[in-house]
Amino acid sequence: MTEVRVGLIEFGKALNDSVALPGLGELPGGQVSLGRAVRGARARLKRADRILADNLRLGIMVRKKFFSSDVEPVTDAGFLKDVFVAVGRRDLGNGDALELYTDDTVGPDMSRQDGVAQVVAPAYDELTGFRVQVLVRDGVLRFGALTAFSRGGQPMRVLGLFGPGPVDELPAGRPGTVLLGFQCDVPPLAGDTLTAFDEPSHDHFERREGVAVVHGLNDLGNGSVVAAVEVPEGRGSVFTVGTRARVLRPAGTTFNERSTVVAADLRILSLARGGVAVRTNGGVRTFTVGLAFRDLRQNDVIEAYVPADAVALAPPPPAPAPLVDVNAASGPELAQLLSPEQVAKALELRQRQGGFPDVEAFGVAIGLQPHEIVRLRKRATAGRVALRETGVRQLDI
Known part of the structure; x- marks a missing residue:
């Protein structure tokens, strides 16, 4: 199974910005603005055009009861519903969004161990799910850390850490309580080992440049297609030749929309406005895009993005070697270009x-063939000098 985007929660649009949960504190509130919010889904934190965090989990989700200040747990929330969530982040604020998705193929990086704790006693309640009393045996256990049980199961985020009050971390030798919510597909047992993993530090994962909907297609017959696209109303989008792109295929209705990523790591091969090739769409909403993806279909969505490590993934070519000045170079420098006999001459x-x-003129004078002079042009230059009258002729190549 590949990535399927199932919903979007936008913060700052809910009637209430937060709600207090006993023993947990404030949960931020958001509105489901696309698809559905499904408890347990993976999530990315999107702030403006940046993806700041990935592999979060929608571990706790509650909503307010009608005409009451009380809250109740929910497993699923539909379009335009207000929800309050815990994902292992304390910095969710107005303007942020959680992009919810499922992906059974690509998982988080769990190669670097950060801490190990032993479960002393598990507990469960219907509002906040599982919490476990632990003793940290090695390393450190941190709020928001990615964890997993040794018996298996999906990776989980630490949604809360208490020792006994809220803390940011538990060092080795210290007991405490870890809130895991409804992430546990393997119920915890006394004696289980909970391992925390250290994740690479990122300022952001990628920058989203924009989206455009496909309205028409022209198969060029060489493995690529040109698509007529339109940027949705109210969405600022910048498409640039060479930028990476992925293709999403929507399905369902507005109230249950899901989008499957059917192609990723493509490159935008060409752009045109009004039949004229351009490097960027320049803010225009309708234009054409060239992609090497022949399965592109009408109503597909093209998403342009720039990975944070794009420079590392595609390093610039090395700077060319400096040209050798045939009027100033020493013998050893000329020897990089010529044979010993040619250097002497x-x-x-x-x-x-x-x-x-x-x-x-230099090449002709030392007896090079025309094709050798053509190659020499790429590696040599002739600095300005005061020439004495000679019979050297120039060759028009």
Whole structure:
């Protein structure tokens, strides 16, 4: 199974910004603005055009009861519903969004162990799910850390850490309580080992440049297609030739929309506005996009993005070697370009006539063939000198 985006929760749109849960504190409130919010789904934190965090889990989700200040747990919330959630982050604020998705193929990086704790006693309640009393045996257990039980199961985020009051971390030798919520597909047992993992630090994972909906297609027959696209109303989108792109295929209705990522890590091959090739759409909402993806279909969504490590993934070509000045280079420097006999002849001629007017005249003077002079142009130059009168002729190549 590949990535399927199931919903979007936007913060700052709910009637209430937060709600207090006994023993847990304030949970931020958001509104389901796309698809559905499903408890246990994986999530990405989106702030403006940046993806700041990935592999979060919608571990706790509650909503307010009608005409009451009380809250109740929910497993599923539909379009335009207000929900209050815990995902292992304390910095969710107005303007942020959680992009909810499922993906059974690509999981988080769990190669670096950060801490190990032994479960002393598990507990469960219907509002906040599982919490376990633990003793940290090694390393450190941190709020928001990615964890897993040794008996298996899905990775889980630490939604709350108490020792006994709320703390940011539990060091080795210290007992405490870990809130895991409804992430546990393997119920915890006394004696279980809970391992925490250290994740690479990122300022952000990727920058979302924009989206455009496909309205028409032209198969070029060479493995690529040109699509007529339109940026949705109210969405600022910047498409640039060479930028990465992925293709999402929507399904369902507005109240239950899901989008499957059917292609990723593509490159935008071409852009055109009004039939004229351009490097960027320049803020225009309708244009054409060239992609090497022949299965592109009408109503697909093209999402342009820039990974945070794009420079590392595609390093710039090395700077070219400096050109050798045939009018100033030493013998060893000329030897990078010529045979020993040609170097000796070049030095003799240069001393006799004061230099060469250009690379072509230099090549002719030392007896190079036309194709050798063409190659030499890429590696040599002729600095300006005061020439003495000679019989050297230039070759028009």
